[in-house]
Structures are given as C-alpha cells and as structure tokens.
Amino acid sequence: MKTIVLGGGVIGVATAFYLRQQGCEVTLIEREPDVALATSFGNAGVIAPGYVTPWAAPGMPAKILKYLFKPASPLIFRPTFDPAQWRWIARWLRECDLERFRVNKQRMQRIAYYSRECLHEFRSHHPFDYGRSQGYLQLFRSEYDAELAQPALAVLRDAGIAYREVSAAQCVDIEPGLRWARVTPLSGIHLPDDEAGDCARFTRELRAICERNGVRFRFDTRVTSLDVQGGAVRGVRVQSESGGEQGGANVGANAGGRSGETVPADSVVVALGVDSAALLAPLGVKVPLYPVKGYSATLPVIDDEKAPRAALMDESLKTAITRFGNNLRVAGTAELGNRQATLREQALQTLMKVLGDWFPHAAAPRSAHFWVGRRPMTPDGAPLLGPSGIDNVWLNLGHGSTGWAMSMGSARVVADLVTQRKPEIDLDGLTLARYGK
Numbered sequence: 001m002k003t004i005v006l007g008g009g010v011i012g013v014a015t016a017f018y019l020r021q022q023g024c025e026v027t028l029i030e031r032e033p034d035v036a037l038a039t040s041f042g043n044a045g046v047i048a049p050g051y052v053t054p055w056a057a058p059g060m061p062a063k064i065l066k067y068l069f070k071p072a073s074p075l076i077f078r079p080t081f082d083p084a085q086w087r088w089i090a091r092w093l094r095e096c097d098l099e100r101f102r103v104n105k106q107r108m109q110r111i112a113y114y115s116r117e118c119l120h121e122f123r124s125h126h127p128f129d130y131g132r133s134q135g136y137l138q139l140f141r142s143e144y145d146a147e148l149a150q151p152a153l154a155v156l157r158d159a160g161i162a163y164r165e166v167s168a169a170q171c172v173d174i175e176p177g178l179r180w181a182r183v184t185p186l187s188g189i190h191l192p193d194d195e196a197g198d199c200a201r202f203t204r205e206l207r208a209i210c211e212r213n214g215v216r217f218r219f220d221t222r223v224t225s226l227d228v229q230g231g232a233v234r235g236v237r238v239q240s241e242s243g244g245e246q247g248g249a250n251v252g253a254n255a256g257g258r259s260g261e262t263v264p265a266d267s268v269v270v271a272l273g274v275d276s277a278a279l280l281a282p283l284g285v286k287v288p289l290y291p292v293k294g295y296s297a298t299l300p301v302i303d304d305e306k307a308p309r310a311a312l313m314d315e316s317l318k319t320a321i322t323r324f325g326n327n328l329r330v331a332g333t334a335e336l337g338n339r340q341a342t343l344r345e346q347a348l349q350t351l352m353k354v355l356g357d358w359f360p361h362a363a364a365p366r367s368a369h370f371w372v373g374r375r376p377m378t379p380d381g382a383p384l385l386g387p388s389g390i391d392n393v394w395l396n397l398g399h400g401s402t403g404w405a406m407s408m409g410s411a412r413v414v415a416d417l418v419t420q421r422k423p424e425i426d427l428d429g430l431t432l433a434r435y436g437k
C-alpha cells in the first residue's frame with residue numbers, strides 16, 4: 001500500500017517508522033530540509049506520562065488572570081480579532097471543569113503510557129543516545145501552586161502511578177544542584193518512572209533508521225492540498241520549496257513558476273502539527289487546533305555539580321529545566337494570539353529567571369541559544385488520532401504540549417488503523433468523533 005506521511009516532526013517520522021514496519025511503501029513529505037525543524041526541535045524533552053495534564057484544568061482561568069499582570073509570567077495573551085482564537089478559548093474554558101479535567105487527563109495518560117511502552121520496546125531494538133535521563137521533579141514555590149496540583153495528584157493516585165510528595169530538603173537530595181538555588185521550594189512531587197530526552201536528536205536518528213528500512217523522504221517540498229475524489233483520497237498535491245523541478249508521477253501545473261505535482265497515494269496520514277487545520281479545512285474537516293507558542297533556551301553546562309541531573313518543572317512558572325548530556329534546556333511559556341514564530345523578550349527573560357533561581361551557576365546566560373515553537377493544541381489537551389471522515393485520510397495531530405511523550409504510541413496506533421489492525425489501546429476520546437464529527 002502506497003502511504004504518504006505529511007510532516008517530518010516527531011509525530012510524522014514515528015508514523016513513517018511503524019507504517020514501514022507494517023509493510024507499507026512509505027514516503028514522508030516535509031517542507032523543511034530535514035526532520036524536526038519545527039515544534040519538535042527545541043522542546044523541553046520531558047516524557048512524563050504520569051504528569052501529562054490538560055492545560056484546561058480547574059483553577060486555571062483564575063491562575064491565568066493572576067499571571068497576565070505579572071512581569072515574570074508563564075502566560076502571554078494577545079487578544080486578536082481572529083474568531084478561531086475566541087472559539088478555541090470558549091471550548092477551552094468549558095474543559096476547565098473538574099469532571100472534564102479528569103476525563104481528559106485519563107485520555108491523555110492512556111496514550112502517553114502506551115507511548116512510553118512503545119518507546120521502550122523500540123529502544124530495546126534500536127539503542128542509541130539521545131540525551132536520556134530518568135526521573136522528574138516538580139517544584140512548587142507557593143501553597144497556592146501546591147494546592148492547584150491536587151486534582152492532578154488525585155488522578156495519579158487513582159491510576160496507581162508512582163509518585164512521592166517531597167519536602168524542600170528531599171528535593172535537594174534528588175537534585176543536589178539545588179543546593180546552590182537562590183530560592184527555596186515549598187515542596188515538590190517526584191515521579192521516578194518519568195524520563196526525558198532530546199526529541200530532535202531522537203527524530204533525526206529515527207529518520208536514519210527509517211531510511212535504512214526503505215522509507216523515502218522528500219524534503220523542501222510543501223504540501224498544498226489533498227486530491228480527494230468521490231470521498232476518497234487519490235494523492236497529495238505538492239510544490240517544491242526550492243522552486244526546482246520535482247521528479248515523480250503526474251508532474252505538471254505552473255509552467256515557468258514553482259512546479260506543482262500530484263503524488264499518488266492509497267493512504268495519507270496528516271501530521272503537519274499546527275498547519276494541519278489549514279490543509280484539512282477546505283475538505284470540510286474541522287480540527288479545533290490553535291497554535292500556542294512556547295520558548296526555550298539551550299545552554300552548555302559549565303559546572304556539572306551545580307547543574308540538574310534530570311528533568312524538573314517549576315510548577316509555579318510552568319517552566320521546565322532538562323539535562324541533555326552536556327546541555328541544559330529551559331523551556332516554557334504559553335503565548336496565545338500571535339501566530340508568527342518571533343522571539344519575545346518577556347518570555348526569554350522568564351526562562352532565564354527560572355534557570356537563575358534554581359541553578360544559577362550551572363550555565364552562562366550569554367551562551368543561551370533561544371528558540372520559539374508552536375504547540376498544536378486542542379482545547380481539551382488530547383490529540384486527534386485516526387479517521388478524518390475522508391476515506392484513507394488519517395489524522396495524527398493535536399499533541400499540544402506533550403507530543404514527544406505521546407509520539408511513539410500515537411504513531412503505532414495510527415499505523416495499526418491504516419493497515420487495518422486493531423490498535424492495542426482503546427481510542428475512545430482520542431479521535432475526531434469527540435468533537436461530534
């Protein structure tokens with residue numbers, strides 16, 4: 001079966017891997033010159049299935065209001081006239097109720113735990129280094145933030161997930177580099193089974209494995225639309241980003257300008273991250289995706305003893321600090337209302353403040369390499385996997401703030417559906433059907 005995967009982020013590449021493993025002839029199309037150059041590039045790298053949490057949570061609207069007026073804030077909101085923004089916010093607010101939160105969190109955890117299983121199984125066959133570390137420590141600066149984490153803790157308890165509520169001193173035992181912190185945590189939560197790793201590095205290695213297994217990658221190629229006839233997909237229309245002629249079937253269109261081409265396909269998986277909605281909308285497939293920008297800083301470690309060993313989360317400022325081998329990554333901020341991938345000084349300052357508060361001597365701030373990415377967020381936090389409503393067009397998108405943690409499982413499930421196998425987990429609440437489609 002000729003299958004085309006659209007998008008070379010962690011989600012698309014993982015999907016290509018499993019589709020090939022299941023016998024498909026796979027081509028992946030990506031507009032950039034390599035994989036993992038968009039949202040999968042500079043994320044925090046945390047794989048914490050016990051922690052995956054919808055951002056729509058009880059108390060969040062109040063917390064957001066509180067932060068809107070603070071200089072060091074994990075949230076930046078620019079109201080716009082974009083109706084899509086307001087529709088998304090209205091849906092998000094509806095999901096903040098306790099019962100919805102529990103349901104959404106359980107759905108996200110189902111796919112995240114399965115994903116970790118898939119990752120571990122994959123790793124046992126393909127051991128390679130991607131800056132992996134073990135354990136995840138959440139730090140609370142105030143009673144208020146510790147209180148806000150209570151519903152999430154209840155879900156962990158109910159699900160029997162290993163976690164430990166720890167004192168400030170115990171936080172230092174877990175992460176001795178905190179001895180040099182400029183602030184003292186009120187308390188923390190330690191999740192020993194969670195882990196972290198460099199998502200982009202992993203995706204590049206996975207690309208190499210896919211290529212060795214026979215997956216074809218077409219870079220510098222923009223997908224412009226899907227060729228759908230009689231309710232079923234026939235192919236993908238693409239355009240060369242470099243303007244050069246593309247090889248392959250049915251070359252035509254736009255003589256003298258950028259060459260257009262339709263690449264024939266029996267099945268198509270849409271994994272274009274935040275850009276998925278624009279491709280699907282003209283076909284009447286409405287996916288409630290909104291780009292929520294986030295930022296990161298990557299810095300070389302200069303003092304190992306004073307640096308973190310694994311991944312931490314400053315719960316109060318919603319900023320993660322992760323160790324990837326000789327580097328540190330600080331990542332966070334949710335910015336709504338600006339679709340452009342431009343760096344915002346306020347967000348970068350918050351990142352550097354968090355690093356300076358917890359690990360002031362671990363890295364030199366001037367060595368920071370800053371990055372901005374756009375999270376493909378659904379209002380309820382869970383991704384959209386499986387049928388799109390158009391025959392043989394499949395979705396693997398909307399992974400929001402936890403796409404790396406959900407990547408291998410989501411890819412496996414979608415590959416199972418494409419090849420007409422029964423997925424190993426229940427997909428209830430993880431498909432477009434939950435939005436009434």
Ligand SMILES: Cc1cc2nc3c(=O)[nH]c(=O)nc-3n(C[C@H](O)[C@H](O)[C@H](O)COP(=O)(O)OP(=O)(O)OC[C@H]3O[C@@H](n4cnc5c(N)ncnc54)[C@H](O)[C@@H]3O)c2cc1C
Nearest residue numbers: 007009011031039040044045046223273294402403404405
């Ligand atoms: C600051 C920040 C921190 C994060 N931290 C974590 C974390 O700790 N743990 C975690 O699990 N997740 C985290 N995430 C989320 C995670 O990075 C995303 O969920 C994940 O990368 C989404 O992957 P994707 O493959 O869907 O999207 P992308 O990586 O964006 O891939 C989509 C690809 O499609 C391509 N594309 C788009 N349109 C077209 C087109 N028309 N034609 C051809 N190609 C196209 C793009 O170039 C891109 O390569 C974080 C995100 C941010 C921003």
